[in-house]
Amino acid sequence: MPEIDRAQFLRLGVAGVVGTVGAGLLAGPASAALPVPKPQGDDVGFLSFGAVAELTSRAWYTQALGAKGFTAGQRRRLQQAHAAKNDHIRRINVALGGDAIQAGDFVATFPDGAFATKPRAVALGERIESLLVGTYLNGAAFAHDAATRLLIGRLLAYDAQLLAWMRGLSGAPAATGLPNPLSLEEAGTTLDRLITTPNFPTS
């Protein structure tokens, strides 16, 4: 068995302490619990719109996966995004609590032939992601509750990536300028053209 002197023993001890503290520091931020959103006042509007738009977006990814023209790599990305949309809806609904949006209440109704070709499908997907990014930008700036702002910011970060990817698919530059925030009035008018409520009367 190799012998160690006092100096080596002390060095090993210091390395052990540094290693333990370092690992704790590295693991700390990742495992720290994020604050729970408690939407106040108009915060509910950003999240409610987000939930319905994410449902619509999820429906787009479902149909895009059945459309022609996407490469195997692009399909993998579509599948990942589809799974992420499920996660977004769940997170938003947890924050909404009693105001949570039920999936069965809204149905996405896309225009005829929207998925007939890849460019048409991508154009529609880009439109939906733009709605989400524009509204989340507004929410990230003006939501009252800090934890709600953080949630909206995280959703924004992910959906902005998807928007950039879709712009790449359609051959447009990844970013041609800063996206503008959208009011719920503007975004809602566009979203309403893409959804119906089948079990509810039409006013």
Place this chain on the structure above:
Amino acid sequence: MLSRPLMRARRTRVALLLATAIVLAAPAAAQAFTVYGAASLSSAFPVIDGAPKYNFAGSNQLQLQIERGAPADLFASASPAEPAALFREGRCSRPVTFATNVLVMVTPKTNPAGLRSVYGLRSGNHRLAVGTAGVPIGVYTRQLLRRMQLTSILSTNTVSLEPNVNSIVAKVGLGSADAGFSYFTDYLVAKGRLSVFRLPTWAQPPVRYQMCVVKRPGADTASANRFMQRVLSTQGRRVLKRFGFGLTPRR
């Protein structure tokens, strides 16, 4: 001519027959089957079945009356919250969904305030008719306004709080309010006096009607179940649809 004893005997027989008829008729009247229904069902339900005795009011008020022992046999609410509470308390059977609705903004036919959409209410100083915070139409209205980020209109306009949707429609129809929030079906009933403005689909709260058979001593459960089946039948659904209600898929 009849003799006096014969006439007395005949009178006695007639009196006895009358008394018997009254005694037999009395329990029937006391057992009149009673439906407690949301105010928004007051036009459709009597068309589905004209036999029951109806009591239409705000669903929250009806729930309270049933909890205090009111003689209801069937309860039909404009929201699942009230029947669910009664079910939890063991006062009614498991609730069944039978119709849906959506919210609209109504103004008097002439629209004197010149409103073009719900966003026009942001300018303030209008007279608004809104359901109280406890009645389903009031709960749904507040939910919709929260989603649309328009809750401020309840403080920047003069708001009259109404106990049920019929009061809202009456107030707007008479011109006592510039606008109000009601169900689409209530607009249809009074459309001669009202103009309608649709509200965004994405912000609509899910308006679901539920009914349940009331559990109390002496309740006419058999008639309540028959009424429930009638509402859920093809004919009942047809009537509900004619009055503008939405229908959930058959189970």
